[in-house]
Amino acid sequence: MERGDDQRTKEDIGKYGCSVMHVFDADGDLPSFAYSIGIQQETGAPEAFVIGLKRPMAHSVINEYNRRTREGERFEIGKYYAGFLGGFEVCIGAVPRSTYDEYFGQNIDFYDGREFDVVQIIYPTTKGVWPWAPDASEAFIQGQPILAKQG
Template structure:
């Protein structure tokens, strides 16, 4: 674990953040940022249920949007993250923050950062309110 945390800290210093992906057989995989709090004064971002390489890329894109002045807040919709589809940002619960963002918790402590989930819509453009087999909702 110390090698992973060393890489996280190096990436934050070098790039401003690190994207960590967690693979799961029993639930949707997820990816999240570590470093938005420190370098961009912005809540960390987590995504669930897409291909991890796609989520990694989307979180990096979100980081660039933030770096360029965009701010994301609870219940905000944005059409700038996935072209042609809106996404919704939702504040995740403290319990889920502790459960899912463990590396960020170990760097910041749970009280010192906020996190938003970037929720993607279904094919009809509707946002789910609860978890399903494709995406966990952590609010």
């Protein structure tokens, strides 16, 4: 993490309980994603990750997770939860550590050797189709890769 990023991350964590990192592919070939930094340090709950949503929506989902964990709510792997995306539920999955180097570089730097956990917040299409459903489109599946184990 560069010095300016490190300072801003610390300020965000102090003010909001986490910082949100948004990552995108400038060529547009890969889906953008966002993840939290600091939630586990502040609340003991895992960090949050969402992929395939535009920046404002991705940040909203991460911030809602942060708000709820700060209020003491804990999310179970494989369970469905309302209140993140309008009238749609989301599913929580455990992200395997084997993906951390590829996706969570800022968290690796922030935690500096300390272990941390990450959950993926998985969402359906606007028609309620989940990415693991047989009728999920290939475009939807490619746009929201599932790193997580659902249970």
